Amino acid sequence: xxxxxxxxxxxxxxxxxxxxxxxxxxxxxxxxxxxxxxxxxxxxxxxxxxxxxxxxxxxxxxxxxxxxxxxxxxxxxxxxxxxxxxxxxxxxxxxxxxxxxxxxxxxxxxxxxxxxxxxxxxxxxxxxxxxxxxxxxxxxxxxxxxxxxxxxxxxxxxxxxxxxxxxxxxxxxxxxxxxxxxxxxxxxxxxxxxxxxxxxxxxxxxxxxxxxxxxxxxxxxxxxxxxxxxxxxxxxxxxxx
Numbered sequence: 001x002x003x004x005x006x007x008x009x010x011x012x013x014x015x016x017x018x019x020x021x022x023x024x025x026x027x028x029x030x031x032x033x034x035x036x037x038x039x040x041x042x043x044x045x046x047x048x049x050x051x052x053x054x055x056x057x058x059x060x061x062x063x064x065x066x067x068x069x070x071x072x073x074x075x076x077x078x079x080x081x082x083x084x085x086x087x088x089x090x091x092x093x094x095x096x097x098x099x100x101x102x103x104x105x106x107x108x109x110x111x112x113x114x115x116x117x118x119x120x121x122x123x124x125x126x127x128x129x130x131x132x133x134x135x136x137x138x139x140x141x142x143x144x145x146x147x148x149x150x151x152x153x154x155x156x157x158x159x160x161x162x163x164x165x166x167x168x169x170x171x172x173x174x175x176x177x178x179x180x181x182x183x184x185x186x187x188x189x190x191x192x193x194x195x196x197x198x199x200x201x202x203x204x205x206x207x208x209x210x211x212x213x214x215x216x217x218x219x220x221x222x223x224x225x226x227x228x229x230x231x232x233x234x235x236x237x238x239x240x241x
Contacts (some may be wrong), residue, residue: 007079012140014060023158027182032060033128033129034128034129035126035127035128036125036126036127037082037125037126037127041079041211042125043157044069044071044079044084045079045082045123045125046120046123047067048067048079048080048083048089049066049069049083049088049089049110049114049117050062050119051063051066052089052108052109052110052114053110053115055109055110057094057106057107057108057109057110057173058082058108058109059094059105059107059108060073060076060091060105060106060108060163061105062164063076063108064076070102071103078082078127078128080108082125082127082128082130083114083125085125085126086123086124086125087111087113087114087159088110088111088113088117088123089108089109089110089111089114090105090108090110090112091107091233092106092107092109092110093105093106093107094106094107095119096111097101097187100226112139119186122126143183163199163202163203166204166205166237166240167203167205169237170201170202170205170233170234170237170238171198171199171201171202173233173237174198174202174230174233175198177229177230177233178192178193178198178225181226192226193217193222194217196216197215197216197217199218200215200216201215201218201230201234205234206231206234207231207234207235208231209223209231212225212227212231
């Protein structure tokens with residue numbers, strides 16, 4: 001939330017920690033288990049801080065290359081997350097232009113608090129619990145070991161359903177209409193209505209708003225926007241007998 005409001009110019013609340021969420025207060029989090037970093041992890045954290053000191057920041061790729069050992073990118077992200085939650089670093093989007101091409105990358109910099117931190121000072125950091133510890137939660141009584149049964153698709157939403165020649169003609173008419181709407185709105189056609197929804201409409205060929213709204217993918221918002229147009233197309237292609 002703080003990053004979001006800061007992006008929109010709220011410099012007061014954007015730089016204030018709430019002290020409640022799992023980012024501002026990871027040790028109080030109930031959704032994610034945290035632990036104290038090991039001695040080896042503390043050494044790596046200190047190396048990261050030393051590498052960033054007296055610089056204008058570094059890209060994640062460069063920082064990863066400078067760190068000793070075979071540290072994986074995912075492991076680096078974990079360390080950076082812990083440092084960011086402690087308010088010692090900031091990770092932000094950056095860009096640079098090479099040969100007329102804009103290259104986007106992630107940049108890590110020390111915060112003012114991180115710059116003022118004395119060398120090898122005691123750090124109050126919280127690391128995410130090990131994956132092996134988290135996986136044990138699956139043995140809790142309320143955790144089902146059985147795979148959930150797959151929901152059987154109804155014929156109206158099955159993209160492989162065979163359509164009659166008239167229904168195929170209706171489907172093509174609906175797709176042409178959808179393309180026109182998408183171009184006007186400047187969005188991909190599937191955002192207007194998904195292919196499965198169009199196929200279901202062609203299969204059912206609704207004649208009333210109630211019939212149309214029963215089709216999966218035609219919620220109240222879609223019904224209000226496009227319902228009348230869709231019913232007109234259905235009537236024009238497959239007239240009511």
